[in-house]
Amino acid sequence: MPLKVIPRRDRKLNKLIKAAKPEEYRKGQNIFLHSDNADTLFLVQGGHIRLTLPRTGKDVQRTVAIAGPGEIFGEEAITKDESRRYTAVAGSACTVLPLSGVGVFKALRGSPTTLDVFLSSYDRDLAASRRMAGSSGSSSKARIADVVLDLAYRLGDDDGRRIRLGHWFTHQEIADLAGAHRSTVTTALNDWIYEGVLRQYPRALTIAKPGTLRKAGSEASRRRRRKKTSR
Helix, strand or coil: CCEECCHHHCHHHHHHHHHCCCEEECCCCEEECCCCECCEEEEEEECCEEEEEECCCCCCEEEEEEECCCEEECHHHHCCCCECCCEEEECCCEEEEEEEHHHHHHHHHCCHHHHHHHHHHHHHHHHHHHHHHHCCCCCHHHHHHHHHHHHHHHHCEECCCCEEECCCCCHHHHHHHHCCCHHHHHHHHHHHHHCCCEEEECCEEEECCHHHHHHHCCHHHHCCCCCCCCC
């Protein structure tokens, strides 16, 4: 999963981010390809990125992770002579900041606090991956609830009562992440909208009843602690 960064915590990292020149991509445009040489990380400023792998026996790519605003992807560039693990595709019109892998490595090496945050992010991502793997025996609707909640907790604004996602993800992206059919995602979302659990707006989604959606998720998701955010 992509890593969330708070650049103000570290002056060296913040300096790299301020010096980076924004790059804009159209929806569907590749940022890098699987197995390319990795020398650059990217910080998402706007829109979202799909990290994809080929489907078994097909040319179509499946989404295995999403990176949104404030998140870094392509972190394999920190290690020398590494190749890309995924193909990165613009999931929407987006803006990213390219960051030198060598520069980020030096910033991490020179700041124990930032390095600790970086490594802790890996621990949280591993725990989240285990939760998703543990929910593989759950119903499709439970896995879809898990995915929607994960996107909301990571990228939404939580006022303690509801969570607003100021961005919309396609049903196919959610289906890939949940291991479900797109039609199943459409049915589940429509059910939750009808029940008042979700409210859909142009290019945005509000989770009006997070507790209800959490109950609809897997057992692993229900144990996840909710964090209130302010932006």
